[in-house]
Amino acid sequence: MKRYIVLIFLLILAIIISGCAYLDQDRGEQRQAEAESYAKETDALTYQGYGFTFFYPNYWENYTESDWLVTLGDPDDSKTYIYVDQRKLQSNETVKEILDKAIKNATSDSTRNITIIARENIKVNNLPYEIVIIREKLVEGEMQYIQAWFERNGTAYLLGGVTTPGRFESMNKTFCMFIYSFNFY
Numbered sequence: 001m002k003r004y005i006v007l008i009f010l011l012i013l014a015i016i017i018s019g020c021a022y023l024d025q026d027r028g029e030q031r032q033a034e035a036e037s038y039a040k041e042t043d044a045l046t047y048q049g050y051g052f053t054f055f056y057p058n059y060w061e062n063y064t065e066s067d068w069l070v071t072l073g074d075p076d077d078s079k080t081y082i083y084v085d086q087r088k089l090q091s092n093e094t095v096k097e098i099l100d101k102a103i104k105n106a107t108s109d110s111t112r113n114i115t116i117i118a119r120e121n122i123k124v125n126n127l128p129y130e131i132v133i134i135r136e137k138l139v140e141g142e143m144q145y146i147q148a149w150f151e152r153n154g155t156a157y158l159l160g161g162v163t164t165p166g167r168f169e170s171m172n173k174t175f176c177m178f179i180y181s182f183n184f185y
Contacts, residue, residue, distance in 0.1 A: 027122055028122045028123040028124045028125075028129075028180075031122070031124070031176060031180040032124060032125070032180045032181070034173075034176065034177075034180070035055065035176055035177040035178075035179075035180035035181045036055075036181065038173050038174075038176075038177045039055040039177055039181060042057060042058070042177075043058050044056060044057060044058055044177060045057070045058045045060075047070065047072065048185070049070065050069055050070070050084075050086075051184055051185060052084070052182060052183060052184050052185065053181075053182075053183050053184075053185055054084075054159075054178050054179075054181045054182040054183070055177050055178060055181040056072050056082060056174075056177075056178055057074070057174055059074075059075065060072045060073055060074055060075065060081075061073060061075045063081060067085075068083040068084060068085045069083075069084045069085055069086060070083060070084040071083045077163070077167070079143065079162070079163060079164055079167075080162065080163040080164075080167060080171060081161075081162055081163075082159070082160065082161045082162075082174075082175065082178045083158075083159075083160045083162075084157070084158070084159055084160075084182075085157070085158045085160075086155050086156065086157050086158070087155065087156050088154060088155055088156075089151060089154050089155065089156050094151065095130055095149045095150060095151045095156050096130055096149075098149065098156055099130050099132065099147075099149050103116060103132070106134075112136060113136060113137035113138075114134060114135070114136045115134070115135045115136075116132060116133075116134055117133040117134065117135055117144075118131075118132070118133040119131065119132045119133075124148075124150075124179070124180055124182070125182075125183055127150045127151075127152060128150060128151075129148045129149065129150045129179075130148070130149040130150065131146065131147070131148050131149075131179075132146070132147050132149075133145070133146045133147075134146075134147070135165055141164065142164060142165050143162060143163070143164060143165075144162075144163060144164065144165040144168040145160055145161060145162040145163075146160065146161045146172075146175050146179070147159065147160045147161075148160075148179045148182075152184065159178065159179050159182055161174070161175030161178060161179070
């Protein structure tokens with residue numbers, strides 16, 4: 001009888017675990033559909049370069065600096081922008097390890113005041129994303145940003161959206177449109 005109870009428990013556990021993976025897939029697909037819909041609603045432009053594309057607001061300007069591959073921002077608010085960066089992974093290095101190390105270093109740095117607000121794993125375009133939302137207090141004021149980290153062909157990619165905490169909620173659709181429309185060509 002105990003064997004049957006253990007077997008039933010394991011069967012239920014397997015269903016729950018497979019259901020969670022399925023939900024993650026659905027969430028990624030749902031967010032991609034929402035990004036596409038929002039891009040159409042707002043008449044977003046498509047960035048194309050470096051082998052990838054993504055949607056961004058049609059009135060934003062290119063502010064790309066040497067720090068990032070691409071930086072596009074709101075011309076009316078210099079504290080609101082999106083960026084893309086990449087770097088080759090070392091052998092046996094993972095995006096999760098890079099993110100964990102970056103979070104550990106940032107949160108243990110006494111000169112920085114950082115709070116991790118949320119973190120999740122999700123699949124987008126069949127790539128596993130590590131998504132983190134961070135708030136940082138700076139001398140100039142607070143900033144809040146969302147980052148999506150993922151790996152493709154031995155390269156780590158970082159997609160980020162930055163703004164002030166007061167504007168973060170209103171910019172969330174724009175940041176999600178950018179992150180969930182990101183695709184390689």
